[in-house]
Amino acid sequence: MPILPGQRLGPYEVLSAIGAGGMGEVYRARDTRLNRIVAIKVLPAHLADQPDVRERFEREAHTVANLNHPHICVLHDVGREGNTNYLVMEYLEGETLAGRLARGPLPLRQALQLGVQVADALDRAHRQGVTHRDLKPANIMLVRTGGPSSIPDAKLLDFGLAKLKHATPDTALSALQTRVGASTAQGVILGTLHYMAPEQLEGKDVDARADIFAFGAVVYEMVTGKKAFDGQSQASVIAAILDREPPPPSSLQPMTPPALDRIIRRCLAKDPDDRWQAARDVAAELKWIADNDAAVVPSQTANVSSKATSGRRPIFITVVVLLMGAALAGAAMWNRTPAAPAVSASTPAAVTRLAIALPPGDTLSISQNQPIIALSPAGDQLSYVALRDGKQQLFVRAMDNLEPRAFPGTDGALLPFFSPDGQWIAFFADGKLKKVPTAGGAVATIANATGFTGGTWDVAGTILFVDTPGGPLLQVASDGGVPHMLTRENNQGFSSPEFLPGGRGILFAIATGPYGNGSVVARSLDTGAERVLVANAAFPRYVSSGHLIFWRAQNLFVAPFDAVGLRLTGGEIPVVEDVLLGQFSIARTGSLAYVTGMTASNQRRMVWVTRNGARQPLDAPIRSYDAPQISPDGRKVAVEVGSQTWIYDFGRGALTRLAFEGDTNDSPVWSPDGKRIAVRSDRTGKANIFWQLADGGGGAEPLTIAGIGQLPRSFSPDGQILAFQEVNADTRRNIWTLRMTDRKAQPFLTTPATEGAVKFSPDGRWLAYVSDESGRPEVFVQPFPPMGGKWQVSTDGGTEPAWNRNGRELFYRSGTRMMAVDVATQPTFSVGKPRTLFEGQYASSQFPLTGFAYDVSPDGQRFLMIEGTGGQGTSSAEINVVLNWSEELKRRVPVTKTP
Numbered sequence: 042m043p044i045l046p047g048q049r050l051g052p053y054e055v056l057s058a059i060g061a062g063g064m065g066e067v068y069r070a071r072d073t074r075l076n077r078i079v080a081i082k083v084l085p086a087h088l089a090d091q092p093d094v095r096e097r098f099e100r101e102a103h104t105v106a107n108l109n110h111p112h113i114c115v116l117h118d119v120g121r122e123g124n125t126n127y128l129v130m131e132y133l134e135g136e137t138l139a140g141r142l143a144r145g146p147l148p149l150r151q152a153l154q155l156g157v158q159v160a161d162a163l164d165r166a167h168r169q170g171v172t173h174r175d176l177k178p179a180n181i182m183l184v185r186t187g188g189p190s191s192i193p194d195a196k197l198l199d200f201g202l203a204k205l206k207h208a209t210p211d212t213a214l215s216a217l218q219t220r221v222g223a224s225t226a227q228g229v230i231l232g233t234l235h236y237m238a239p240e241q242l243e244g245k246d247v248d249a250r251a252d253i254f255a256f257g258a259v260v261y262e263m264v265t266g267k268k269a270f271d272g273q274s275q276a277s278v279i280a281a282i283l284d285r286e287p288p289p290p291s292s293l294q295p296m297t298p299p300a301l302d303r304i305i306r307r308c309l310a311k312d313p314d315d316r317w318q319a320a321r322d323v324a325a326e327l328k329w330i331a332d333n334d335a336a337v338v339p340s341q342t343a344n345v346s347s348k349a350t351s352g353r354r355p356i357f358i359t360v361v362v363l364l365m366g367a368a369l370a371g372a373a374m375w376n377r378t379p380a381a382p383a384v385s386a387s388t389p390a391a392v393t394r395l396a397i398a399l400p401p402g403d404t405l406s407i408s409q410n411q412p413i414i415a416l417s418p419a420g421d422q423l424s425y426v427a428l429r430d431g432k433q434q435l436f437v438r439a440m441d442n443l444e445p446r447a448f449p450g451t452d453g454a455l456l457p458f459f460s461p462d463g464q465w466i467a468f469f470a471d472g473k474l475k476k477v478p479t480a481g482g483a484v485a486t487i488a489n490a491t492g493f494t495g496g497t498w499d500v501a502g503t504i505l506f507v508d509t510p511g512g513p514l515l516q517v518a519s520d521g522g523v524p525h526m527l528t529r530e531n532n533q534g535f536s537s538p539e540f541l542p543g544g545r546g547i548l549f550a551i552a553t554g555p556y557g558n559g560s561v562v563a564r565s566l567d568t569g570a571e572r573v574l575v576a577n578a579a580f581p582r583y584v585s586s587g588h589l590i591f592w593r594a595q596n597l598f599v600a601p602f603d604a605v606g607l608r609l610t611g612g613e614i615p616v617v618e619d620v621l622l623g624q625f626s627i628a629r630t631g632s633l634a635y636v637t638g639m640t641a642s643n644q645r646r647m648v649w650v651t652r653n654g655a656r657q658p659l660d661a662p663i664r665s666y667d668a669p670q671i672s673p674d675g676r677k678v679a680v681e682v683g684s685q686t687w688i689y690d691f692g693r694g695a696l697t698r699l700a701f702e703g704d705t706n707d708s709p710v711w712s713p714d715g716k717r718i719a720v721r722s723d724r725t726g727k728a729n730i731f732w733q734l735a736d737g738g739g740g741a742e743p744l745t746i747a748g749i750g751q752l753p754r755s756f757s758p759d760g761q762i763l764a765f766q767e768v769n770a771d772t773r774r775n776i777w778t779l780r781m782t783d784r785k786a787q788p789f790l791t792t793p794a795t796e797g798a799v800k801f802s803p804d805g806r807w808l809a810y811v812s813d814e815s816g817r818p819e820v821f822v823q824p825f826p827p828m829g830g831k832w833q834v835s836t837d838g839g840t841e842p843a844w845n846r847n848g849r850e851l852f853y854r855s856g857t858r859m860m861a862v863d864v865a866t867q868p869t870f871s872v873g874k875p876r877t878l879f880e881g882q883y884a885s886s887q888f889p890l891t892g893f894a895y896d897v898s899p900d901g902q903r904f905l906m907i908e909g910t911g912g913q914g915t916s917s918a919e920i921n922v923v924l925n926w927s928e929e930l931k932r933r934v935p936v937t938k939t940p
Contacts (some may be wrong), residue, residue: 042085044068046692050122053081053129057692069694070134072117078115080133084730100127108169112162113197133194133196135185136662137698138263139178143698145596146266148497148619148637149296151193153331155183156260158195160324166197167320174247175199176255177236177821178262185663196889200598232274235268239311241285250313253320253440260327264301265293266819269309283311284435296617300330331332359539393924399427399436400445405636405920406433410496411455412580412623412634414920416818417463422479422627424457424466425760425920435468437479440922448477450484452876459520467496467504474506476519488517488524494536494623496582499544507535514538514549531714537623540605548581548589548597549576561591563607564746572607577684577705586871586927594684595619598634601936610937616930631927634920645681645884650859650904654879660694666907668708668893672715672735673897679709679718679735686720688735699737702722710753711735713760719753728752730765730779743810744779745786751777752891754798757805757825764789764799764808766891774891776810779827797891798841801825802866803848811840812892818890820853822870834862834872841886841893845901852897857882859895859904883908 048055054734059080068081106116118129138155140929141147147155159181166173173180176197195820202795238254240247256617261269270281281287286938290305291297300747311315314682317323327820372690396627399405406413406426435451437565438444446915459479460467467476467487474490477483487504498507502519505527515524528535536559538549545566551559561575574581576781588604589609594620601611617635625635645666649657667681678689679699686699687710700706703724712732719732724742728750733741745751750768754776759764762777765786774797790796794814801808808825811818820839823831834842839853839860851864851872863873884907886892897905923929 044081048704049125049359050081050083050125052121053079053127055081057694057780059693061887071128072129073095078132080130082128082130084128087130097427100255104172108166108171110165112158112195113165113826114199114483131196133182133198134662135183135193135196137179138181138183138195138259138629141183142178142262142266143701145615146294146618148262148394149264149294150331152260152263153301153327154194155181155195155263156256156327157331157906159197159259160256162195163249163323164199165253171257172247172249173197174241175233175236176252176259178259179233181259181671191777202847219763235270236280237282238313240313241826243284248313250322251317253308253316254310254313256320256323257305257316260301260308261287261290264290264297264305266302267293284349284665285848297375298330302324304330322392336724349436351811366575374899392929395922395924397423397920397922400429400917403427403429403436406791406886407621407636412626413455413613414624414634414655415459415466416459416461416626416628416634417479418461418629419463420630420715420924422459423634423920425470426454426457433476437465437466446481446482448484451475451477458496458498460498461500464521465498467498469496469506469535473519485521487521489521490515490524493551495538497539497547501544503544505538505540508854518579529600537637539582540610541583541607542585544608546604548583550579557639561589564728565607574602574609576727579624580623582625583928584627584930585629586631586633586930588927588930588934590616590625592620592623592625595622597625599930599934601934605721611934614934616933627926631925632931633923633926636920641773645907645909647678648883648906648908649898650879650881650906651884652861652878652904654881659689661689661696664696667906668710669896669905670709670893671898671905672711673713673899674715677735678896678905681707681709684878686718688718688737693887697737699735700733700741701740705830706731708754710763713756719756721750730763744781744784755808756799757801758803762801762805762825764801765796766799776808788822789825795890797888798886798893799846800842802844803846804866806884807866807870809834809842809844809851811842821849822851822864822872823869832870832872834864834875837859838877841891843893843895843897844898846899847901849900852878854885854895881908883905922931 044050044055046055046057050156051347054073056069056071061066062104066083069312070079070081091592102116102119107155114133115131116128117131120127120129121902126455163173180197180199182196182198184196185193209352224613236258238247238251240249258269268286269279271630272281273810278308287309289302291299293303294937304323307317309916357923388534400744404427406428415424416767421440423440426433427448428757433453435454435457436445437448451468451470454468454907455470457466457468459465461533464479465476466479467474469490472489474487474496475484489794490506490508492509496504498519499506503521505514505516515525516527518525519718536550538547538650540547547564547566548561549564550561559579561578562573563834566570574589575591578591578593583602583604584590587601589599589600596615597620598613598614599616600609603610606648619637621636625633639808647659647661647666647669648664669678669680676691679686680689684705684707686706688697688699699718700722703722705723705728706720708721716735717732718735719730722731724731724741725743727747729746730744730751730753731741732740744763748817752766753763754766761781763781765777765779767775767777774795775788776796776799777786778789779786789808792814794812796810796812799808799810806825807822809820812821817838818840820842821831821833832849834929835853836856837855839855841854843852846850848866849860849863853860859878860875865871884894896905899902
């Protein structure tokens with residue numbers, strides 16, 4: 042029987058269940074003697090009554106307890122309470138590697154670091170005569186020991202299948218636990234199928250080299266995001282392990298260094314004698330790759346690192362110049378002209394990777410969602426915005442010079458971009474669009490403009506930019522003047538414009554939600570015709586090799602693109618991962634600069650806040666949380682993480698992803714019975730409304746299919762009506778309702794104003810919503826069905842309304858204040874005077890007119906808020922540069938010539 046919260050196992054008080062499996066149940070508990078949180082693993086009941094099993098359980102526990110290593114989960118204690126045998130282990134906060142891999146492969150640097158740590162942990166175990174025999178991503182926990190933006194450390198878990206040197210196959214506890222069917226001492230299959238060595242599958246005795254095979258499969262998956270051996274059935278997986286070689290990681294992720302291909306291939310050798318014979322050797326090889334940047338470059342490329350060593354300033358630029366002189370043989374890489382390098386067609390230019398370190402004390406100023414790095418068209422200059430001595434200003438670094446130059450008069454600069462000849466840098470600061478000569482000189486003002494997501498400058502001297510969220514594309518002469526509209530203002534959220542070669546076409550993004558949830562569009566400047574190229578993407582960029590680059594969900598994607606016909610000529614693939622929102626730039630010559638990591642805006646935690654402002658953070662990992670919605674029973678919360686919905690169980694402390702189809706599954710709303718969750722999903726193209734079982738089971742069912750974006754917002758208490766928002770280019774944001782019985786939708790509010798954030802009252806007779814009809818957002822209430830009349834609830838601006846489930850109170854946000862107002866809904870609506878409950882710097886919705894960033898507990902006494910972790914942007918002081926990156930793109934995504 043499972044252990045219940047509050048039950049004691051010796052001095053340990055069980056707090057909640059963590060998980061369960063074939064090896065037993067694991068619980069979160071408190072050590073009452075030392076007042077610390079621990080994890081308790083209970084021996085399965087079907088084995089607990091066997092004295093010999095208990096004896097071996099304790100013997101193996103004591104052996105594993107001696108594996109004192111920073112990357113092995115610590116075993117604190119072993120005990121027995123009545124008929125219950127248990128192990129007491131270190132309690133780790135984080136996520137398993139399996140959970141992380143569900144979101145895709147790891148950045149190479151992180152994969153190498155974790156690989157070194159796990160290999161080192163295996164070496165310690167092997168030296169003490171312990172073979173793990175069940176190494177897999179689910180048994181590796183990722184735990185952050187530094188700040189929220191640090192790379193997590195690995196902790197090796199679960200030695201439940203571990204084999205001791207002195208144990209024989211027929212006496213190992215793990216064999217008794219995992220035998221399938223009739224088995225003898227020989228022929229027992231132990232472990233997890235996808236990671237088993239061939240000798241394990243054949244039921245042979247195994248040693249540490251089986252762990253090395255599994256380790257190779259784990260590293261393969263970290264690097265590629267795919268299992269080394271997979272199939273449609275157990276039989277096909279077994280056949281793959283016994284008879285086939287997996288594709289080299291570099292064939293799936295071309296940025297994988299050849300040295301890593303070799304290490305993994307040897308780990309996965311079929312014959313144990315052909316593998317690495319010690320985990321220590323594997324760890325040393327991986328560490329060598331991590332410490333030597335030259336090894337991290339794919340074949341046919343060169344690499345130079347600019348990282349300072351031994352406290353000295355980097356001297357990489359000298360090395361770059363020497364290498365380029367030899368490798369590029371006359372290429373015009375360093376000429377400050379927009380012309381492409383003269384490289385022989387038969388000899389592609391070398392792809393060279395640099396890590397440019399900022400001077401000590403400088404950090405990139407990434408505190409907002411605006412790009413702050415830019416490469417010149419010729420790729421010979423890199424501009425960036427950085428903090429130095431507390432001042433945010435513009436810097437430029439010539440690629441053939443060691444020192445970056447700070448530009449006076451650029452305080453507060455953002456969104457830099459170069460002129461076509463590389464002689465000027467334009468930027469936004471102090472509510473103006475400005476420019477400064479790259480050779481140095483006075484700053485000149487071009488126009489009044491706050492800027493939003495950057496600009497683009499063509500050879501004719503025209504600059505395009507976006508001034509305000511939802512505003513039009515504007516154009517202005519680079520010599521200065523009054524901006525004019527290129528497109529009409531229709532609240533589509535134009536962003537990231539870029540001129541195409543010849544200046545007769547442009548690329549831009551139209552945002553219908555958080556970045557990555559909009560569309561990339563091409564527009565002809567001759568005809569005004571527009572074509573949507575890519576959905577759920579942002580920050581489009583063109584490369585002269587004939588490729589479109591865009592950002593989606595922390596990755597850069599590439600697709601072949603006809604810049605004359607304004608159309609894609611092939612499919613898209615991801616090419617660079619872990620790229621900060623908008624923080625990349627591409628030169629016309631094909632070089633790339635980008636920044637990796639997590640911004641402060643993505644370093645968030647969920648926290649309970651009482652009506653008087655007292656805080657209690659949840660025991661949940663740091664994530665980019667948004668739009669939390671508490672389940673009807675108050676036991677769980679559906680919350681956005683990036684563009685996906687995840688479910689957090691308050692009791693178990695478990696965070697699980699709801700859906701895996703589509704790039705977007707956000708804006709969660711619970712059905713009144715708590716059985717289903719409605720989300721906005723792009724799984725069939727346009728972002729419309731789907732719902733599915735809250736436990737993730739079964740398929741998602743479409744509720745609406747329309748040609749424009751729609752977001753679910755609130756179910757009526759009887760579950761018969763869903764209120765949702767619709768994005769319409771003519772009338773901005775509208776409120777509609779959907780009848781669940783026949784899926785018939787009808788408008789509730791369609792006005793020239795923006796309305797959204799709609800919520801049904803607990804009795805289903807009223808709808809609270811936000812409207813900017815008065816010139817600023819305010820909270821209103823109207824009857825449902827609509828019968829005329831409305832009441833303004835907020836008096837000094839208001840967003841994000843939420844009802845107390847008792848129906849007698851309405852909450853909303855006003856700036857940093859949480860407001861409450863008494864209401865009566867029967868026999869008619871009446872409203873009292875708003876009062877402040879508490880004030881704090883908690884996150885608001887990215888789109889406060891239409892979204893939510895908090896929810897209220899069922900009893901109305903607590904608010905589930907989201908707060909930052911205290912970071913100020915990123916602490917990044919490094920920019921990654923890939924010279925001649927377009928050569929790599931040509932190999933990976935060939936361009937078909939169009940007639």
